[in-house]
Amino acid sequence: MKNLPHTRREFIQMSATGISLLSFGQFAPQFLVQSAMASTPKAEKDRSILVLVQLAGGNDGLNTFIPYEDSNYYKLRPNIGIKKKDALVINDTHALHSSMSKMTELYKGGKMNIVQNVGYPNPNRSHFRSTEIWETGVDSDRTAPTGWVGRFLDNACSGMPTDTTDPVAVHMTNNTPQSFGGKNPHSTFGFAGRINRRDNEDTRKILENTYGNNTGEDDNSSFLKQTLMNTLVAERKVQQKIDAYKPSYKYPASNLASSLKNVAALIQAGFPTRVYFVSIGGFDTHSNQLNNHSNLLNQLSEALYAFQTDLEGHKLDKQVTTMTFSEFGRRPNENDSAGTDHGTAAPLFVIGSNIKGGVTGTSPSLKLQKNQDVEFTTDFRQVYSTMLDKWMNCPSEKILWKKYKNLDIIT
Numbered sequence: 001m002k003n004l005p006h007t008r009r010e011f012i013q014m015s016a017t018g019i020s021l022l023s024f025g026q027f028a029p030q031f032l033v034q035s036a037m038a039s040t041p042k043a044e045k046d047r048s049i050l051v052l053v054q055l056a057g058g059n060d061g062l063n064t065f066i067p068y069e070d071s072n073y074y075k076l077r078p079n080i081g082i083k084k085k086d087a088l089v090i091n092d093t094h095a096l097h098s099s100m101s102k103m104t105e106l107y108k109g110g111k112m113n114i115v116q117n118v119g120y121p122n123p124n125r126s127h128f129r130s131t132e133i134w135e136t137g138v139d140s141d142r143t144a145p146t147g148w149v150g151r152f153l154d155n156a157c158s159g160m161p162t163d164t165t166d167p168v169a170v171h172m173t174n175n176t177p178q179s180f181g182g183k184n185p186h187s188t189f190g191f192a193g194r195i196n197r198r199d200n201e202d203t204r205k206i207l208e209n210t211y212g213n214n215t216g217e218d219d220n221s222s223f224l225k226q227t228l229m230n231t232l233v234a235e236r237k238v239q240q241k242i243d244a245y246k247p248s249y250k251y252p253a254s255n256l257a258s259s260l261k262n263v264a265a266l267i268q269a270g271f272p273t274r275v276y277f278v279s280i281g282g283f284d285t286h287s288n289q290l291n292n293h294s295n296l297l298n299q300l301s302e303a304l305y306a307f308q309t310d311l312e313g314h315k316l317d318k319q320v321t322t323m324t325f326s327e328f329g330r331r332p333n334e335n336d337s338a339g340t341d342h343g344t345a346a347p348l349f350v351i352g353s354n355i356k357g358g359v360t361g362t363s364p365s366l367k368l369q370k371n372q373d374v375e376f377t378t379d380f381r382q383v384y385s386t387m388l389d390k391w392m393n394c395p396s397e398k399i400l401w402k403k404y405k406n407l408d409i410i411t
Contacts, residue, residue: 008210008258048391049319051263051276052149052179052306055300055326057283058127060293061346062332064100065114069093072366076333080290080340091359099298102305104348110357111308111347113409117364119345119376123328127284127342130327135179137381137400148384149275150182151399152392170266171277177279189273191238191262216218242270248313249306256280257303266308267320274392283326286339300324308351321352321391321410323383333370345376348383354391354411361407382407 068084069074069092087095088104096104106112122140124130133140137148146154153168167189169180180188245265251257259278266273280300285293304322311317329346345364364374382404385396390410397403 006367028083030300047272047274047319048321049267049274049276050387050392051260051278051320051322052177053260053300053304053322053324054177054277054279055283055296055324056131056279056281056326057285057326058130058330058342059283059326060285060289060330060340061117062330063289063293063340064097064297065116065347066095066097067093067366068095070363070366072368073332074265076366076368076370078334080334080338093363095360097294097297099294100301103301103351106305106308106351107357108211111355112351113355114347114349115378115407115409116347116359116361117345117374118348118361118376118380118383119328120379120381121372121376123344123376125328125342125344127327132178134179134327134380136327137179137384145181146183147177147179148399149177149179149277149379150186152275152388153180153186154182155336155394155398167271167273169261169275169277170271170273172262173277173279177277180275189238190236191242200345238266241265241271245269247306249309251306251310252299252302254299254303256299257306260303260307261310264307264314264316267311268314268315285330285339286335286341287339289334289339300357304349304351308353312353312354317353321350321354321387323351323387324349325380329374331371332364332366332368332374333372344373345378348380350383350409356409356411360409368382378407379404 003035006303062077063072063080063082065086066082066084068082068087068089074081082095082097084095087098088101089095090107096107099108103112107114120133122142124133124140129140135147136144137151138144149169152232167187169186169188171177171180171188171190173190176188176190180186242262242265243267245261247261247264251261256278263276263278266276280296280303282292282296307322308317311320325348326346329343330340331343333340335341361378364377366374368374381400381402385404386406386409388394389406390394396406
């Protein structure tokens with residue numbers, strides 16, 4: 001029981017450090033719940049929802065959004081550069097990877113914006129550190145104890161649930177994203193997959209034995225007992241909503257698609273959650289990149305298309321905007337292993353029925369020597385500030401600690 005808090009104070013301190021209030025690490029990894037949702041109200045029709053899709057490992061932007069008219073691209077990538085005839089052309093200079101046919105449909109339907117060459121000053125090529133920079137939203141020479149989503153929750157911006165037991169943020173990952181960490185405790189929920197029924201019962205018995213046999217409960221034990229037992233109520237309700245969900249479009253068989261289907265289920269069930277977080281890994285393509293990257297982009301494309309189409313079928317699409325991000329792009333030149341090494345900037349995608357379709361920002365200059373990196377032209381916090389100001393109805397300067405120029409991507 002060493003992982004359990006023993007007092008109310010310890011319990012609150014756990015959440016204030018950015019840990020989901022009832023994750024308890026090794027003790028109950030299947031129950032990443034802060035509080036019960038037994039009486040979740042219907043979300044307001046106009047409540048805006050942001051879905052974050054992490055491309056973990058560092059997505060290769062140049063082979064995702066291909067500058068087929070730039071001869072420098074092929075000089076830097078004589079073996080893995082993708083020809084125009086093998087890609088999905090969307091304008092006079094660029095094409096999307098051939099595995100991204102479904103996302104190309106979203107683009108042509110005016111439901112996707114491609115934000116080019118997104119990065120930050122003085123880039124860091126460490127997976128851990130660069131992910132930390134993206135998730136905390138600070139300059140590369142600073143650190144922050146809170147994430148940008150956590151600070152959004154701290155500021156209790158417009159549209160936040162009035163009942164503090166409702167989940168304000170949900171992640172479909174094993175670990176709580178650093179972006180969720182706030183100064184104050186918040187009701188968050190983590191769901192990495194189908195709940196293990198045996199673990200459910202075993203954990204219930206442990207909790208009952210630990211906190212249910214005290215006849216003279218003090219304030220601390222009563223508080224912990226109630227909250228811990230609410231964990232079981234919460235995860236059961238979430239599982240019931242997911243089990244009962246009937247999507248309006250058939251999702252492909254991938255982990256990312258399954259996660260997005262679960263997100264759609266909770267949105268359709270009326271959970272007043274403002275932010276959802278899902279992740280797909282494998283983008284660290286140091287070797288044999290062509291096939292691996294193609295498979296990853298296909299999974300991404302098919303899953304995002306299914307999610308958007310499903311939302312439209314349930315008439316929920318006006319409430320939801322989806323945004324991808326990755327900790328960095330790849331080097332412009334290929335390496336000796338038919339892959340690419342850690343780089344800097346890359347494009348990201350913003351998808352939704354309230355998005356201005358098109359391409360935003362400027363392409364990176366590829367007049368580079370071997371192992372030179374591209375220089376970013378759009379700061380990732382410009383995308384965040386746009387989402388906060390224009391979509392989430394929250395003053396971005398309070399969250400990002402600086403004013404950034406918004407992008408013209410929201411209708």
